[in-house]
Amino acid sequence: MPLFPQSVEELTDHFARLPGIGRKGAARLVFHLMEQNAEDVRAFAGAMIAARENTVFCQECQNISSGAVCPICKDEERDHSVLCVVAEPRDVAAVERCREYKGLYHVLHGVISPTRHKSPDDVRLKELLERVERGGISEVILATNPDTDGDTTALYIARLLRPFGVRVTRLAYGLPMGGHVEYADEMTILRALDGRREL
Ligand SMILES: [Zn+2]
The missing domain is CATH 1.10.8.420 (RecR Domain 1)
Known part of the structure; x- marks a missing residue:
């Protein structure tokens, strides 16, 4: 019983x-x-x-949104030619806290992880490719966490985007190895953004 x-x-x-x-x-x-x-x-x-x-995923960036297109994607003041690719919605919040980034986002909802059996099909890569294919994107910043899965995901995306001729960059390692974007303070994210390097 x-x-x-x-x-x-x-x-x-x-x-x-x-x-x-x-x-x-x-x-x-x-x-x-x-x-x-x-x-x-x-x-x-x-x-x-x-x-x-009352929430859906933004049809553009895949972030959690109350409408079909989220306020960030709707914002005409932002730079629509730059995409910051993050693993989770909470990472958007972390980058937004530093108030310096003015581009748009793309939320993958996970990372590619051979050890946890997460394949490229398990993250929202197709939607990212569609956005880049549509044109108008000049830079894609890969802001997945600096750990094994985050790096694997970043390299995979960089290779995928190569044919499109867009600038692909990775956040600098101002972020501690194995650290998380989500928990990084504003200054660390700012430095990581400023020091981003070509992939
Ligand atoms: Zn959006």
Whole structure:
């Protein structure tokens, strides 16, 4: 017989499937929720549903957006000839924090990883190629993390883009090896952008 009600077990299963949580972490979160008042939990669940139901992926950059085209891609003040390719939406937030970058983005939603069985088909590369193929792009900055998978992904994309004759650059290693774009501070990202090199 299970120790806790079925509903609690089910909720724990859901939390345990989230990245970086695990079984123990999931149980901790569920018991925390059980101690909150029902109204707060309802608001939490409602926020989750609303966030999911009111967002799509921008048809241009693939970032999370409330409309078909996100505010960054719509912004006429930005340089539409430069694309910064990042692994995750949270990396866009990190680069935006430095307030220096004025180009557009492309979010891959993952990286190519032979060890984790992620092939080029598992990331949004087709959409990137379509954008470059359409023309008007002069530079693609590869801002995947400076670790094995990030480098593999960057090199793969650089090779893919070679026939198009666009400038392809990689963020400089102001970022620590194995570091993450997401956690880098504004100055580090600024230096990495300034010192980007041709691939
Ligand atoms: Zn967009």
